[in-house]
Amino acid sequence: MSFREETRDWLDESCPASVRQPAGPGEGSGGGRRATYPNPEGKLWLDRMAEKGWTAPTWPKEYGGGGLNREEAQILGEELRAINARPAHTGMGLSMIGPALLEYGTEEQKLEHLPKIIRGEIWWCQGYSEPGSGSDLASLQTKAVGDGDDYIINGQKIWTSGANFADWMFCLVRTDPDAPKHEGISFILFDMETPGVTVKPIQLISGMSPFCETFLDDVRVPKKNIVSEVNKGWTVAKRLLQYERTSIGGIGGSSQRAKTMEEIAKDYLGESEGRIADADIRDRLLKHRMNDRIYGLTMRRSGEESSSGNAPTFLSSMFKLYGTEQNKDRFDLMLSIMGSQMLGWEGDAYTGRELGTTREWLRSKANSIEGGSSEVQLNIIAKRILGLPD
Numbered sequence: 390m391s392f393r394e395e396t397r398d399w400l401d402e403s404c405p406a407s408v409r410q411p412a413g414p415g416e417g418s419g420g421g422r423r424a425t426y427p428n429p430e431g432k433l434w435l436d437r438m439a440e441k442g443w444t445a446p447t448w449p450k451e452y453g454g455g456g457l458n459r460e461e462a463q464i465l466g467e468e469l470r471a472i473n474a475r476p477a478h479t480g481m482g483l484s485m486i487g488p489a490l491l492e493y494g495t496e497e498q499k500l501e502h503l504p505k506i507i508r509g510e511i512w513w514c515q516g517y518s519e520p521g522s523g524s525d526l527a528s529l530q531t532k533a534v535g536d537g538d539d540y541i542i543n544g545q546k547i548w549t550s551g552a553n554f555a556d557w558m559f560c561l562v563r564t565d566p567d568a569p570k571h572e573g574i575s576f577i578l579f580d581m582e583t584p585g586v587t588v589k590p591i592q593l594i595s596g597m598s599p600f601c602e603t604f605l606d607d608v609r610v611p612k613k614n615i616v617s618e619v620n621k622g623w624t625v626a627k628r629l630l631q632y633e634r635t636s637i638g639g640i641g642g643s644s645q646r647a648k649t650m651e652e653i654a655k656d657y658l659g660e661s662e663g664r665i666a667d668a669d670i671r672d673r674l675l676k677h678r679m680n681d682r683i684y685g686l687t688m689r690r691s692g693e694e695s696s697s698g699n700a701p702t703f704l705s706s707m708f709k710l711y712g713t714e715q716n717k718d719r720f721d722l723m724l725s726i727m728g729s730q731m732l733g734w735e736g737d738a739y740t741g742r743e744l745g746t747t748r749e750w751l752r753s754k755a756n757s758i759e760g761g762s763s764e765v766q767l768n769i770i771a772k773r774i775l776g777l778p779d
Contacts, residue, residue: 392461396468403437405430409473419480420509422556438477439508445483448491452503463689481513481551481633482506486559486578489629493617498578502557514581515633516546516560516603517626524765526561527570527623531605533562533577535612540564540577542585542608548759552588552601555581559629565620576622579610595751596734631702633760634709650674650719654726673722680715684708703773710766713756720750 390398407430426432438444441455446462448454457465487506490499505511522529531544542562552558557580565573581588585608590598617625648656651665651674659666665674691704723746724731731747733739739747757763771777 393464393468396465397471399441400468400472400474403434404472404474405434407431408434408475408477410475412475419512419551419554420478420482421512421554422510423554424509424512434474435477435509442507444478444509445487445503445507448487448503448507452491452499453507454503478507478509481515481559482511484635485515485629485632486513488632489559489625490616492628493576493625495613497613498616502578511556512551512554514549514552514555514558514601514603516549516558518548519545520547524762526626527574529561529563529574531560531562532566533564533575533610535564536609538613539609539611542577542579542605542610544605546603546605548591548600549588549603550599550601550759552581552603553590553598557581558586558603559616561622561626564622568620571623573620574622574626575619576616576625577610578614578616579608583608583610585609593752593755595748597748597752599752630761631705634705634766650677650722650726653723657726657728657730670722670726673725677715677718677722680718684711684715703769706761706766706769707774709760710763710770713763716756717753720746720753724750 407428412431420435435444439453442448442450442453443455443457443465445453446455446457446465447459448456450456455462455465482502483506487503490502494502502511506513516531517526517529519529519531529544531542531546533540533542535541540562542560544562546552546560549555549558557578559576559578561574562577563573564575567573579586585606587604587606589602589604591600591602592598593600616622654665654667654670654674658670665671688708691702691708727743727746730739730743731750733743733747735744761769772779
């Protein structure tokens with residue numbers, strides 16, 4: 390039996406019917422010590438996939454991963470999409486810190502953290518940006534001062550996504566204040582329950598609070614939690630940003646949805662002879678779908694041509710730039726389709742889908758900022774991909 394046939398049979402038997410549709414309220418799959426599962430089958434799906442190692446299908450089996458090669462992982466993804474299965478698990482553990490640990494972590498760090506990430510036992514957050522250090526991240530001022538076998542960390546981080554739910558943080562700290570700014574930075578891990586860690590959510594215009602301020606006051610962290618070498622954290626940080634940008638860029642493609650945009654357009658605009666009644670919207674939707682397809686094929690080709698295995702390259706900046714613009718365009722299209730019904734904030738005049746889409750439209754505007762602004766990505770593309778002079 391081929392790998393595809395085995396995978397199809399296993400998914401048919403193991404994937405519950407209730408997770409073969411978009412997640413409902415509170416059914417996120419980020420995991421963590423405080424995770425709740427309103428739908429018990431969501432936890433069952435996570436446990437079954439984690440047991441196979443398929444929450445991280447290409448990670449080595451010795452850390453709990455699936456050990457699949459690139460072709461097998463692609464087949465798994467295709468079969469999951471074929472049954473409209475939602476991801477069993479998502480989050481920064483899988484998309485960011487896990488891959489970075491595989492590349493730079495000690496064996497002790499890999500054995501401690503990777504199996505927990507795969508099983509969804511730990512929710513991670515990122516301690517990069519500071520109030521005065523955003524696009525110029527290397528100017529960060531959070532300090533880590535040695536004290537025996539530990540570091541004492543003091544400083545403030547901002548825009549720490551999900552920090553109010555997170556169990557652990559991967560964090561950039563300055564360990565040599567006298568070194569050139571890129572050379573005095575270290576990459577360290579710590580438990581968010583460590584004394585001295587305070588988190589305050591930031592409410593956005595969308596009404597949600599996915600971001601937080603995080604205050605670090607005399608936080609004691611073992612030196613063994615440094616990833617790679619002391620004062621060499623900028624190398625790890627840049628690599629992790631490539632993983633992050635690849636992950637953010639992925640929102641530009643098609644994802645699991647209860648209804649297609651075409652079906653929604655027919656609901657709001659009507660149809661004529663089986664087609665969306667509005668010709669302009671038909672054209673825009675066709676262009677958007679074509680761009681989705683082109684984008685997906687380009688990402689796939691890039692992966693197949695990569696000489697660095699699963700590690701991202703500077704192309705991650707191109708995918709981040711294009712993918713986030715594609716996602717913003719999708720919500721702008723939804724606004725054109727739904728009209729004033731997508732501009733409501735509350736009240737019985739609007740459906741739950743309309744109110745949710747309003748907030749997602751507002752949230753999409755941050756896509757061009759998070760993970761490095763579009764301007765930063767354009768600079769990287771110009772210098773590192775096109776080879777243009779400064």
